[in-house]
Each structure stands twice: as C-alpha cells, then as structure tokens.
Amino acid sequence: MELExxxxxxxxxxxxxxxxxxxxxxxxxxxxxxxxxxxxxxDEAVSALxxxxxxxxxxxxxxxxxxxxxDLFARIVKETGRLDVAVLNAGxxxxxxLVSVDRQTGAVKDKMSLQQWQSVIDVNxxxxxxxxxxxxxxxxxxxxxxxxxxxxxxxxxxNPGQTNYSAAKAGVASMTRLWALELSRHSIRVAGIAPGFxxxxxxxxxxxxxxxxxxxxxxxxxxxxxxxxxxxxxVFIAENDLVNGEIMEITGGVRV
Numbered sequence: 001m002e003l004e005x006x007x008x009x010x011x012x013x014x015x016x017x018x019x020x021x022x023x024x025x026x027x028x029x030x031x032x033x034x035x036x037x038x039x040x041x042x043d044e045a046v047s048a049l050x051x052x053x054x055x056x057x058x059x060x061x062x063x064x065x066x067x068x069x070x071d072l073f074a075r076i077v078k079e080t081g082r083l084d085v086a087v088l089n090a091g092x093x094x095x096x097x098l099v100s101v102d103r104q105t106g107a108v109k110d111k112m113s114l115q116q117w118q119s120v121i122d123v124n125x126x127x128x129x130x131x132x133x134x135x136x137x138x139x140x141x142x143x144x145x146x147x148x149x150x151x152x153x154x155x156x157x158x159n160p161g162q163t164n165y166s167a168a169k170a171g172v173a174s175m176t177r178l179w180a181l182e183l184s185r186h187s188i189r190v191a192g193i194a195p196g197f198x199x200x201x202x203x204x205x206x207x208x209x210x211x212x213x214x215x216x217x218x219x220x221x222x223x224x225x226x227x228x229x230x231x232x233x234x235v236f237i238a239e240n241d242l243v244n245g246e247i248m249e250i251t252g253g254v255r256v
Contacts, residue, residue: 003029007080008032014041086147
C-alpha cells in the first residue's frame with residue numbers, strides 16, 4: 001500500500017510506542033489520527049506533533065467501551081472520508097503472580113485479583129477485538145482495501161508474573177491469524193507485531209533498574225528495543241502487500 005494521503009489511526013498513541021508509530025506513518029505523508037483514553041493527553045500529543053510540523057487529528061477513546069469504539073471509527077470515516085490502516089496498540093499492565101507464597105511459612109499471601117485479570121483482558125484483548133471489528137466494518141463499508149495491525153507481545157508465549165497480559169497477547173495473536181483468513185476476500189490484510197522488551201514509558205515505569213539490567217542480559221543484542229524500531233515494522237507491514245496473517249516477533253532475539 002502506498003501510504004501518502006491514506007488515513008491511519010493508532011490506538012494508545014498519545015505517548016510511547018503508539019506515538020512513535022504515529023510519527024513513522026506521518027513521515028510517509030499519511031493522515032494520522034492520535035487516539036488514547038484521555039482527551040487531555042490526546043490534545044497534548046497533537047499539540048506536540050503540530051509544533052514539529054506534523055498535522056494530526058486527535059480522538060479520545062476507551063477501547064474497552066463498545067460505544068466509544070463505534071463512535072471513534074464512525075468519526076474517522078466522517079472526518080477523513082476513508083480508513084486505510086488501523087494499528088491496535090492500546091494496552092495496559094497489571095502484573096502479578098497467580099499466587100504469591102511466603103517463603104518462610106509456605107502459606108499463600110496474595111493472589112492475582114479478578115480486577116487485575118479483567119482490566120487487562122478488557123483493554124488488551126476485548127479492546128483489540130472491538131477496534132478490529134469496527135475497522136473491518138468501516139473498510140468494507142467504504143469498499144476500500146485496508147490493513148489492520150494488532151499489537152501482540154513476545155509475552156504471548158508465557159511470561160511469569162503476567163498471567164493476564166500473556167493470555168491477552170496470545171489471544172491477539174490467534175485472532176490476527178483468524179482475521180487474515182476471514183477478511184482477505186474484502187481486500188483487508190491483517191498482520192500483527194509481537195514486540196520484545198521495548199524502552200517505552202510503560203515498561204520503564206513498572207520495572208526497577210535491577211530487573212531491567214537482568215532482561216538486557218537475556219536479550220542477544222544486549223539492549224531493549226526502541227519504539228522507533230517497532231514503528232518501522234508497522235510501516236513495513238502496511239506497505240508490503242505480501243505480509244498477511246503473520247505475527248512478526250521483533251525482539252532482538254529474546255524468547256520469554
């Protein structure tokens with residue numbers, strides 16, 4: 001797909017990985033839409049982009065809310081007249097072990113709460129489902145080829161302390177392959193990205209320095225990934241018509 005003049009929305013793009021993808025698509029002269037849960041953060045991101053000469057539309061949306069997702073994609077089509085690429089990036093972390101045991105007594109001292117589980121499933125799995133559904137419906141309604149790029153994670157293979165996150169990201173990977181089969185007849189490609197450990201604000205804010213150093217030692221290239229490296233992968237998927245039904249693991253060689 002030639003990206004110049006195309007409409008691209010990235011969920012969870014007020015900062016971090018999503019914002020890097022907005023910038024990468026904008027560099028290809030696409031019309032970009034910043035979407036995130038906070039209108040204030042969306043406005044700040046659009047203003048920052050504008051100060052750098054990047055024009056973007058801002059549309060707040062809680063991807064776990066069906067009505068808000070429906071309204072988001074309806075507004076995109078209404079205001080731009082098209083929808084060509086949807087990157088489903090919005091996600092949260094609520095890490096914790098399934099059960100935590102006191103080393104001295106052997107007693108269970110904590111459990112992953114239902115709220116920890118459900119909040120991550122609502123955003124990282126149901127949110128991707130809702131956004132993919134509305135993106136596909138919009139593209140079909142416009143009778144225009146499109147690309148949907150769900151963001152999974154290397155944690156889909158199972159990362160201790162992330163039962164909720166790993167389950168959600170495994171589900172995203174599974175849905176990606178399924179949607180590629182279902183939507184190909186409508187000229188819609190679906191291909192995902194499973195990043196490894198990327199130096200985003202979300203990752204750096206929840207991991208202490210010692211944990212970060214331990215993970216960097218496990219990564220064959222010796223460092224965390226950069227948001228721009230994942231953003232370049234999203235652009236590659238959108239531009240290369242042969243990429244379909246794949247989950248591209250961009251990890252520096254690490255496997256959890």
